[in-house]
Amino acid sequence: MFDFSGTLFKYQCEPGWLDELTATMSVADAHQIAAVTGHIGSLDQRAGMLPSEMFAAWEKRDLDPWRHRLAYLALLRAVGADRPGVAEILYGQMINPSCWQPYPDTLRALRLLARAHLRVAIVSNISLDIRAVLRRYRASRLVSEVVMSYVEGVTKPDPRIFRIACQRIGARPERTLMIGDDEATDGGAAVLGIRVVLVQRLSMVDGSHAVLDALTECGLIDSSH
Secondary structure, X not given: OEOOEOOOEEEOOOOOHHHHHHOOOOHHHHHHHHHHHOOHHHHHHHHHHOOHHHHHHHHOHHHOHHHHHHHHHHHHHHOOXXXXXXXXXXXXXXXXXXXXXXXXXXXXXXXXXXXXXXXXXXXXXXXXXXXXXXXXXXXXXXXXXXXXXXXXXXXXXXXXXXXXXXXXXXOOHHHOEEEEOOHHHHHHHHHHOOEEEEOOOOOHHHOOOHHHHHHHHOOOXXXXX
């Protein structure tokens, strides 16, 4: 099992997207979008800037796309996207499948697991359909199940979401590996007896092979081939 964001994929728009987005906008709107764009990847760390009436929506954001949109629009406005329509434009980019990029080793790792006939599940706290991202990179056939919190009505670290994933790939928890990047959420799998390995992803350009290395160290693949 894998986590999605921060483990297999990273939010990072393609080069030139900002120029294309702002080409037909007013100077003021374009300037504000450019200024706020740098905060998008770290928005979750700025949740304390939310108005108090948005805290409830924030806590439930990964269970409901409507609450997700409501909470992030409020947070985008709080970090500076307060011109009419600007927060909505930026939010649209946040949920755009083209703005999610695989880490350097992700697709190779998934292909090697498929070659080894191992069933793979992605377990994600998220309110967008990440299957669109997998299709974009022709990775759908490499993943047996995609278990998303907003569909299942439960978020990590609740053991129920990991149990759902195990059942769907036909795996016993004690013979299952969970690779993620967040001990607080992904670590919840350990309650069921699932082995948890946490990886630390660095930048996209550093050639990070953390997932490939973890799978190799656990004896699931031979990355030398």
